[in-house]
Amino acid sequence: SQQGEEDPQALSIQEGENATMNCSYKTSINNLQWYRQNSGRGLVHLILIRSNEREKHSGRLRVTLDTSKKSSSLLITASRAADTASYFCAPSLLTGGGNKLTFGTGTQLKVEL
Amino acid sequence: DAGITQSPRHKVTETGTPVTLRCHQTENHRYMYWYRQDPGHGLRLIHYSYGVKDTDKGEVSDGYSVSRSKTEDFLLTLESATSSQTSVYFCAISENKQGSGANVLTFGAGSRLTVL
Numbered sequence: 001s002q003q004g005e006e007d008p009q010a011l012s013i014q015e016g017e018n019a020t021m022n023c024s025y026k027t028s029i030n031n032l033q034w035y036r037q038n039s040g041r042g043l044v045h046l047i048l049i050r051s052n053e054r055e056k057h058s059g060r061l062r063v064t065l066d067t068s069k070k071s072s073s074l075l076i077t078a079s080r081a082a083d084t085a086s087y088f089c090a091p092s093l094l095t096g097g098g099n100k101l102t103f104g105t106g107t108q109l110k111v112e113l
Numbered sequence: 114d115a116g117i118t119q120s121p122r123h124k125v126t127e128t129g130t131p132v133t134l135r136c137h138q139t140e141n142h143r144y145m146y147w148y149r150q151d152p153g154h155g156l157r158l159i160h161y162s163y164g165v166k167d168t169d170k171g172e173v174s175d176g177y178s179v180s181r182s183k184t185e186d187f188l189l190t191l192e193s194a195t196s197s198q199t200s201v202y203f204c205a206i207s208e209n210k211q212g213s214g215a216n217v218l219t220f221g222a223g224s225r226l227t228v229l
Contacts, residue, residue, distance in 0.1 A: 003155070030215065031215045033215075033217055035218075040223075041222060041223070042203050042205075042220030042221050042222050042223055043156070043203070043205075043218070043220045044220070045217045045218065045219070048215055048217060050215070088155070088156070090218075092215065100146070100158055100161060100171065101158075101218055102155075102156070102157070102158055102172070103148075103155045103156040104155045105153060105154065105155040106155065
């Protein structure tokens with residue numbers, strides 16, 4: 001397993017703005033996943049992008065992956081107060097169930113009204 | 114969180130006492146994981162299980178043991194709790210993401226443990 005590093009550590013924006021957070025990792029991967037954690041809760045899976053994909057969309061989320069730079073970005077468009085949470089990336093080398101994902105310290109996003 | 118429950122949700126104990134946290138799933142998933150989350154450290158894997166009676170260590174396993182006698186239950190035990198084990202503990206199960214060919218994690222709500 002390997003750990004991704006999220007950047008920035010903290011991000012504060014106004015409601016309606018877009019939020020971009022980045023993830024860097026060090027070794028080859030099969031896929032990269034993004035998770036969200038609301039205060040006091042467990043992580044929730046948001047989106048998965050495979051190594052042969054460059055971009056993926058899900059609702060207001062857009063994820064990009066650049067395997068040559070070993071980096072990914074998560075864009076949240078038209079942010080809402082409810083998007084306030086910590087966001088974690090999890091690069092994964094395995095595709096099977098033994099997916100020992102590890103997580104960094106995340107990006108803390110605050111969306112202000 | 115649907116299909117996965119942790120107990121207790123909150124516990125305060127004293128140094129040197131044994132503590133067991135329970136993770137229960139109703140999804141019949143093979144893989145289960147225990148993480149701890151601490152400020153400045155993110156989530157770190159303690160132990161994981163790939164089946165009944167099949168477990169292995171994660172990156173921070175010292176001071177912890179696990180057992181899985183049934184598919185649905187994964188127990189984390191602190192034999193003699195220390196203040197450094199004060200943390201929030203999360204259990205997770207691994208499920209195949211439809212169409213992706215990869216497994217994603219579903220987390221429990223967490224168990225907050227304070228060791229005095």
